[in-house]
Amino acid sequence: MRIVVLGAGVVGVATAWFLNRDGHEVVVLDRQPGPGLETSFANGGQISANHTTPWAGPATPWTALKWLGRADSPLRIRPGLDPALWAWLARFLANCTAARMRRNTERALRLALLSRDTLRQVRAETGIHYDELTLGILHVFRDCAEFDRAVPQAELMDRAGCRRRVLDPDACVALEPALAAARPDLVGGIVSPDDESGDAHAFTAQMAALAAAAGVEFRYGTEVRALAARGDRVTGVETGGGTVSGDLYVLALGSYSPLLVRPLGLRLPITPAKGYSVTLPVADPARTPRVSLIDDEHKLVYSRLGDRLRVAGMAELAGYDTRLDPARARVVRDQALGLFPGCADPEAAESWCGLRPKTPDSVPILGRCRVGNLLLNTGHGTLGWTMACGSARVMADLVAGRTPAISLDGLGLDRF
Ligand SMILES: Cc1cc2nc3c(=O)[nH]c(=O)nc-3n(C[C@H](O)[C@H](O)[C@H](O)COP(=O)(O)OP(=O)(O)OC[C@H]3O[C@@H](n4cnc5c(N)ncnc54)[C@H](O)[C@@H]3O)c2cc1C
Structure with a gap:
């Protein structure tokens, strides 16, 4: 399958890496000249599952x-x-109630623990170091x-x-x-x-290099202007350099994610x-x-x-x-x-x-939505570095039709 990943922050790059491992043809679009140059650049560095x-x-x-x-x-x-x-x-x-706080903690924790384990596996498999x-x-x-x-x-x-x-x-x-x-x-x-x-930017840059060597195409300096859609499907991504099309699209534009999907009628509370x-x-x-x-x-x-x-x-x-x-x-x-x-x-x-x-509940937005070939992987808030590898693995499982390692209850857009 040809998959277009929007965004080369830590979340988008990890997603591209996992999708490539499953044998998909992956293209990553980002407006910056390299990977991880916006929010993933100089964060607090904690993997705080x-x-x-x-x-x-x-x-x-x-x-x-x-x-x-x-x-x-x-x-x-x-x-x-x-x-x-x-x-x-x-x-x-x-x-801000005790009950919601307990519920939201459990949802975020579920993903964060999967993510920490997945990061360790990635480290063991690739041998990368990022301080x-x-x-x-x-x-x-x-x-x-x-x-x-x-x-x-x-x-x-x-x-x-x-x-x-x-x-x-x-x-x-x-x-x-x-x-x-x-x-x-x-x-x-x-x-x-x-x-x-560890250094999220160093991780992102090295994972992008490994993914590129494995065949992922990174198009940097590429501003995503709009998503073209027909019915409930995305038909292409309009960029400064023309339209980029795929069978499936993954939204990983961090804080800018809501702006791109609003014209499709999707409201992301980010x-x-x-x-x-x-x-x-x-x-x-x-x-x-x-x-x-x-x-x-x-x-x-x-x-x-x-x-x-x-x-x-x-x-x-x-x-x-x-x-x-x-x-x-x-x-x-x-x-x-x-x-x-x-x-x-x-x-x-x-x-x-x-x-x-x-997001208002501090839980990211993961999974499918009513636009059939668009997957959401965004809204990671204060914990995007902690949750990137787990979120990427969930994306790959969804695309492959495998049951994800964790329940996705309460992690999707449908909770809002
Ligand atoms: C001060 C601070 C401290 C933090 N500390 C931690 C921490 O200790 N631990 C932790 O787990 N998390 C931490 N975080 C949170 C973490 O950094 C983020 O959750 C994470 O970086 C989000 O990654 P992302 O890939 O979703 O977004 P980003 O890294 O922002 O990636 C989105 C990408 O989309 C691209 N993009 C956006 N719009 C367009 C467009 N229209 N066209 C083309 N490209 C576009 C951008 O260039 C960018 O590269 C911290 C954040 C901050 C600000």
Whole structure:
């Protein structure tokens, strides 16, 4: 079968790789000059399968109110007059109940665990390296109330088979000695030893190279302008370089996915949530963490990528504004250097921002839709790197008519 994959981010490239392995003829279209150059470029680097707690939960509206107005707030909302964003926010609020949060966590976790296993298989099969570390993820807390809220949830996850251990501050420092300077402020931590970290862009670039060598055609610098359709089938992709046709199409355009399918009558509730990252060349390895971390207080994640430290966070709901605000990037950098003083030269920091494709329930949109030959693989939000390989495997199973390794209940567009 000839399959056109729209988008060469981590999700599209992994999908192309799995489809090629099944013997399909695959063409990948992307407007950028190479793979993984938009949201998959400089993310937080975490393969955080054990951290699939959705943004929407009972405490979220109150936490958001507390943050709004603070200059260093991890969250900013500027809906303006955008009706799509207002509709998204209403759906988000509807997901802020304990029952929905449990349901959404289970759905995301199902996919994330499959994905982590699949990533390991890909690594074993291809031998690729992308500054990966398999040291787990340590979530550290400086606020007693937050820690007390997180512990029962961690114990619940542990009983459900997602290994988690609750640590006191000394045990946190024993696990990650670079936390020594922060020891007086720590109230505890929760470690998920099976989680991982690594450079999503390096992974995407290498997988694209392997896929190209295996016969996948990548057309970079190709803007997708529209999908041509007749009845309930896509007949071709209109690009700056002419029409590209296939038997089947996979939508993996990240935050831009809803724009392309709206003319077909498909409404994908995905909104861009801008995040920031700062990458610091390590100056003092002893003061720089190797274990990937989540700093609960500032909602920042840390990943050691070889001789670099990546720090990422912030969420801005303000439409498709891709401009980098240097003040926001400085907040991320300074909070990192506050936690790990002397680990890097602040002047050498490289700042970046990208748009997370967020659904209101923090679960991606996978599978078939009412356009017969269009498969959806989008809306991965904060966890697209974590979920890319599993989502790709699901796509390949659907195309081949195999039963996917996980139930797709609650992962499709029909849930909205
Ligand atoms: C600050 C930050 C930190 C993050 N940290 C983590 C983390 O630690 N762990 C994790 O799992 N996830 C993390 N994420 C989320 C993760 O990066 C995303 O979910 C993931 O990159 C989405 O991948 P994608 O392939 O769907 O989208 P993208 O990488 O955006 O790929 C979509 C592709 O479509 C192309 N495209 C779009 N429109 C068009 C068009 N009209 N024509 C042609 N091409 C087009 C783009 O060029 C792009 O290459 C983070 C995100 C951010 C912003």
